[in-house]
Amino acid sequence: MEQGGNAASSDLQQRSFEAREGEGNSLTRIIQGLHKGRLGTMDIKWVIDVAAISMIFLTSSGIYLSVKLLAVQRKSRKKRALKVSEGQ
Template sequence: MMKKMRNLHLWIGLISSIFLLAEAVTGLLLAEPWLIGQAERGEMHRAIQEGSAFGAGQASGAGSSAVPMAPRAEGGSSLMMFIRQLHEGRIGSLDIRWAVDLAALAMIILTATGIYLSIRTLAAGRRRKQKRMSPAPETM
C-alpha cells in the first residue's frame, strides 16, 4: 500500500510540477518583461491604459504590475484588496516586487530540481526492476 501511495505521489507531483514550472516562469516574465527584452513594467502599463487589446480600465493601479486584470468590483473586501496587492507585488505603499520575483525564482528552481530528481528516481526504479527480471548468470 505504501509503495502505491509513493508512486501516486511521484506521478502526480511530476505531472503537476510541469504546470507549476510554466506558471512560475510565465508569471516572472509578466512581472519582469525586461528579462526577455520587452518594454519595462511602466511602459507596458501605459500601453495597456491607452487602449491595447485588453481594453482601457482593466489594468491594475498605477505603478503596479503590467498584467491586465478583470474589472474591479466596487466595494470589494479588504481581504480581496490585500490579495490583489500581494499579486501585484505591494502591500499598501510598500513595494515588495523583489520578494515576489524571488519567490518565483525559488519555485522555478525547486520545481526544476524536483522534476530532475523524480525522473532519476523513476529511472533507478526501472533499472532495479530490470535487474530482478533478468536471469542470474550461471557459475561453474
C-alpha cells in the same frame, strides 16, 4: 460616431473597474495588492520576483530528481525480472 461611442464606453468601463477595485473583502484586496507587487503600503516587487525564481528552481530540481529516481527504479525492476526468469 461609432468609434467615439466605443471609446466612451471603454473609458466608462475602465472607470467602473477602478471604482470597484477598492471594494471587496480584505482577502481580495490583499490578493490584488500582491498581483501589483504591494503588501499594504510596502513595495514588495523584488520579494515576489525572488519567490518566483525560487519556485522555478525548486520545480526544476524536483523534476530532475524524480526522473533520476525513476530511472534507478526502472533498472532495479529489470534486474529483478531478469533474476526471476533465470531462476525458473
